[in-house]
Amino acid sequence: MIETLRNAWKIPDIRKKIIFTLLMLLVIRLGSNIPVPYIDKEVVSQIFEVGQGSALQFLDMMAGGTISNFSIFALNIYPYITASIIMQLLTIAIPRLEEIAKEGEEGKKKINKYTRYGSVILAAVQAIGITMGFFNNALIAQGTLQTAIVIISLVAGTSFLVWLGDLITERGVGNGTSLIIFIGIVSGLPSTIARFIQLISVGAISIIKLIIFAIVAVIIIAIVVALQEGQRKIPVQYAKRVVGRKMYGGQSSHIPLKVLMAGVIPVIFSTSLLSFPQMISLFFTGGTAEWITKYLTVQGNVGVWIYSIINTVLIIFFTYFYTAIQFNTVEYSKNLQQYGGFIPGIRPGRPTSDYLNKVISRITFVGGISLALIASLPIILSRVFNLNIDFGGTAIIIVVGVALETIKQIESQMLMRNYKGFLK
Template sequence: MLSTLRDAWKIPDLRKKMFFTLLMLLIYRLGSHVPVPGMDREVIEQIFSGGEGGVLGFLDLMSGGSMRQFSIFALNIYPYITASIIIQLLTIAIPSLEALSKEGEEGRKKIAQYTRYGTVVLALVQAIGFSIGFFNRALIDKSFGTAAVVVLTLTAGTAFLMWLGEQITEKGIGNGISLIIFIGIISRLPGALYEIYQLLTAGQVNIIEVLLFGIVAILIIAGVVAIQQGQRRIPVQYAKRVVGRKMYGGQSTHIPLKVLMAGVIPVIFSTSILAFPQTLSLFFEGGFANFVREYLTVNGKVGIWIYSILNVILIILFTYFYTAVQFNPVEYAKNLKQHGGFIPGIRPGKPTSEFLSRIVSRLTIVGALALAIIATLPVLVGSLTDLNIRFGGTALLIVVGVALETVKQIESQMLMRHYKGFLK
């Protein structure tokens, strides 16, 4: 990976893209330290001290520390992710949206526009809930003007982050939204390691527990790499055909079907959905909040098992959903037939699409289960030890997955430029 980054930096065009990406991510981290006006920092710290280790700690981790500082990026990019989930589900349910998604580039632009509108609406609702609801006592002035400034600042911060992510995707390297989440998580890594050191020196945890966590972290990294890189190659033979005086086809190739086509997207979606009732519980006191903490968070004795089971189910469902969005066996079989290709032993057309559907289904269940186990295992390990570590399996999974995808994009960019130079 380091050699790939070094080689990519030597190419002027790629160096410009990488520099642009780093600059945008630097702006994001600087903005994470810009406080929202009209909020009392001491009161916010007291609220976090009372709820640390619970949902507030989780939200703070996923926002890269912006929530605890209540910065302009406190809501982070999660309203955009939630809006994306809603729009994608509506695309399947509403025929007009489904038709729009098949209209090519123009259709995708329209759907992206709807997602932006949904992001602003969701960010506005969350901003009202946090500022006027849960963090109401942190407002320095209870007037409408002050509350409006806080709400608009938080909403604008999310809208700016959405634009920042789109700029990275368009003009930089990698997926901008994933990289924003990636940087937010790894910014907490030094603090998490220092916390482990403090717990170790204070004698609150023993070296065996630290080593156990380290082994699990290494296994997660190895597992993510193996699943992300794993693929099954389906052999394809192209029939010979004569066009004019030239003969085409006759060569053998393969279809590389990845074990995990969806990447880490199912984990991000699952985390966002499971965080929703936890976020909702922050605005209520009493029965509902206690129920959520006990039964739907990793801090409850029963909740850790319910949370883990729901996490596994949602990851499997989203893996199947996202794989179906990315790979259409019917269209693939149709394209193969049109170009004179066939899978040895399988008739072209419907039998080919059914064969590909079976293979993809088997690969997807293996990838989904592996993804779910990797995301859930550290949560269970953390509950069996005294390590108060918020940099858990989901965070490691997202970090490793995004890093792999970004490096693969850099490699594909280098390969494209290499072929261009070779053809010249």
């Protein structure tokens, strides 16, 4: 792997992309420590001390500690992800948006523009909620103008992250949005490890329980890698055809159908939607916030089960949804027939499309169920063993999945230059 990294580093354009990506991630981490004006940091710290183990801790972990710092990136990139989900659903529901989406690159640009507008609106709503709601006591702004500056700073921070994500995707390596979430989660890992070492040293947590959880985490990593790499190969035979004096076709090939075509997108989408009740709980105080925390978040005795069930359903739904967007069986079967290809034992055209649908439905179900179970299992185990671990299955899946996705992109770019890469 070290030799492969050296080879990648020797390629000028890949080296520039890696350096650019690292610099952008550094900018994100620096921005995560720029405070929003007119906010009392001592009051924010007190709120977090009182709310240990609450929904606030989970949101802060997923945001990379930006909420506890109340930095300009406190909302992270989740408003944009939520807006993307809404826009993709609207694209299916509204014919006009579907037509725009099919217009190629120009249509894609229009959809992205609408998504950005939606993310600004959602960011504004969330900014008003956390500023005037849960963190109202920390607000030291005097007058409407200063309060508006706080809200605008949060919205601008999210917009800046969206812009950086697009830059990373375009000029760097990996998916920019996924990498922003990745760096946010990973940045909180050292402090989480230090906290558990401290708790073990004072006897607050049993080391046996922690070891069991660590073993589960390793198993989850292995399963995620297996799901990402697993695929079903559908054999394809191409008929011989004569064009002029040359004969084409006659060779055998296969269609590689991945078990998890959607990657970690379903988990990111599900986490984004399920963070809404937790974010709403920050808008209120007293009985309403307690009810939301108890029944709709992982911190509640009842909520942990409701959260896990909804999380499972959403992950399975988005796995099917995103797979359907990525792989159109009707178009694929038409293209296969056009080039003289066919699946042995299956008639070309509609029967081929139906067969591919059947296969994809089965492997997607396995992938979706597996993804949902390993996302929910650590949450349930942490409640059973009373470990209060925020870095659960969802975070592990995102970190491992994004790392694999980024490595594969570097691998594909290296293979184009005849270098031996990371994955064999």
